[in-house]
Amino acid sequence: MDFKFSEEQEMLRRAVREFAEKEIAPHAAEWDEKDYCPVEVIKEMGELGFLGTIVPEEYGGTGMGYTARAVIIEEVSRYSAGLGIAVMTHSLVVAPILNYGTEEQKKKYLPKLATGEYIGGLASTEPSGGSDLVNQQTTAEFKDGKWVINGKKCFITNYDIADVTLLLTKTGVNEKGRPELTAFIVKKETPGFGIGHKEDKLGLRSSSTGDLNITDLKVGEEAVLGGRGEGQKIVLATIGEVGRSGMSAIGLGIIRGCLEEGLKFAKERELYGKPLTNLQAIQFMIAENRMYYEIGKLLTYRATTLKDEGVRCDVESSMAKLHNTEAAVKAAQRTIELMGGYGVINQYPVGRYLRDAMSTISAGGTSQIMEIVIGGDTIKNF
Numbered sequence: 001m002d003f004k005f006s007e008e009q010e011m012l013r014r015a016v017r018e019f020a021e022k023e024i025a026p027h028a029a030e031w032d033e034k035d036y037c038p039v040e041v042i043k044e045m046g047e048l049g050f051l052g053t054i055v056p057e058e059y060g061g062t063g064m065g066y067t068a069r070a071v072i073i074e075e076v077s078r079y080s081a082g083l084g085i086a087v088m089t090h091s092l093v094v095a096p097i098l099n100y101g102t103e104e105q106k107k108k109y110l111p112k113l114a115t116g117e118y119i120g121g122l123a124s125t126e127p128s129g130g131s132d133l134v135n136q137q138t139t140a141e142f143k144d145g146k147w148v149i150n151g152k153k154c155f156i157t158n159y160d161i162a163d164v165t166l167l168l169t170k171t172g173v174n175e176k177g178r179p180e181l182t183a184f185i186v187k188k189e190t191p192g193f194g195i196g197h198k199e200d201k202l203g204l205r206s207s208s209t210g211d212l213n214i215t216d217l218k219v220g221e222e223a224v225l226g227g228r229g230e231g232q233k234i235v236l237a238t239i240g241e242v243g244r245s246g247m248s249a250i251g252l253g254i255i256r257g258c259l260e261e262g263l264k265f266a267k268e269r270e271l272y273g274k275p276l277t278n279l280q281a282i283q284f285m286i287a288e289n290r291m292y293y294e295i296g297k298l299l300t301y302r303a304t305t306l307k308d309e310g311v312r313c314d315v316e317s318s319m320a321k322l323h324n325t326e327a328a329v330k331a332a333q334r335t336i337e338l339m340g341g342y343g344v345i346n347q348y349p350v351g352r353y354l355r356d357a358m359s360t361i362s363a364g365g366t367s368q369i370m371e372i373v374i375g376g377d378t379i380k381n382f
């Protein structure tokens with residue numbers, strides 16, 4: 001077993017950390033307060049190659065892979081988990097185009113997505129329930145040589161800023177009598193692509209989340225990704241491995257934020273004439289946060305290392321996502337306690353970390369759904 005990052009990954013981490021300290025940390029509280037998604041920062045990240053790690057060089061990316069992507073998401077989420085989810089979601093259209101797209105689709109979209117010229121999103125959740133992904137009410141009918149799409153999506157990250165969205169639809173019923181789902185690559189400017197209501201979220205407020213109202217949206221056969229009826233497989237694999245490992249990296253960034261902010265506070269704050277770190281009860285809290293971080297790191301980067309090796313990692317990604325998002329909530333709560341009264345003062349960022357952590361739990365699948373995936377696999381294979 002090799003627990004070391006490569007020199008290339010370490011260099012990337014240093015570069016992203018420097019960027020995050022300069023371009024993200026000073027603004028994160030204001031973006032949260034104003035509920036503002038800083039598109040200009042996402043674009044800048046694209047220009048620096050931070051959005052193209054999973055895209056091979058031949059399509060304009062850096063080809064550094066999923067571990068590199070998680071390093072970037074962790075570093076961004078250390079200061080702004082909201083921006084972290086916007087950046088994370090971008091790859092939920094990149095990965096499926098790369099894995100299931102035709103050569104024409106790859107050439108058309110990947111170079112622009114890799115450099116941030118295009119921002120991406122994925123729309124599967126509907127008001128009928130995100131956990132019941134198969135129960136799609138959005139329909140696509142083939143009429144006069146075009147697919148005509150109608151329906152409503154909700155809770156879609158980047159819904160208003162994504163130039164390209166992967167849209168999951170129902171195109172019929174298959175031979176087993178189950179819904180036949182098909183995924184379409186849709187451009188924002190396509191008539192019928194209606195940008196709807198924006199959600200006023202508890203946390204992750206530096207990302208925009210909202211509804212898409214799709215009305216008589218027409219696309220040709222060239223917009224179908226991976227073939228008719230392949231949508232369920234494509235979207236489940238994308239959310240299961242790319243989405244959940246990405247959400248785990250966001251949780252990891254929040255845990256590190258709690259660890260570092262708590263440590264800094266405890267070293268500076270004096271009680272009984274000595275730093276707070278002298279109290280054993282405070283040392284226990286710091287130890288718990290450190291352990292959460294180290295466990296989370298192992299889980300996240302194990303999943304992404306498997307992904308980079310081409311090994312299936314949906315169960316590992318679910319474990320990392322479940323652990324890190326839940327641990328982020330506990331780490332934030334614990335850090336607020338460690339800080340005494342100061343913990344609830346908004347001048348400190350930890351209250352935001354708690355709101356962000358709470359908001360990561362259902363994104364990409366709830367904790368109960370993670371337990372179903374992990375439990376099912378354990379019963380069958382362990």
Ligand SMILES: Cc1cc2nc3c(=O)[nH]c(=O)nc-3n(C[C@H](O)[C@H](O)[C@H](O)COP(=O)(O)OP(=O)(O)OC[C@H]3O[C@@H](n4cnc5c(N)ncnc54)[C@H](O)[C@@H]3O)c2cc1C
Pocket residue numbers: 089121122123124125128129130131132154155156157158204209359360362363364365366367368369372
């Ligand atoms: C910040 C944020 C960003 C998001 N971004 C996107 C995005 O970009 N694209 C997108 O498509 N979606 C997105 N989502 C939606 C997200 O994927 C869904 O919220 C999630 O799948 C849960 O769906 P739901 O909210 O409809 O809850 P429901 O599915 O209605 O679940 C309600 C409750 O029932 C429980 N439950 C459901 N099924 C079972 C079961 N079988 N056994 C036990 N308990 C169960 C759940 O755990 C939960 O507690 C986002 C959500 C959030 C909060």
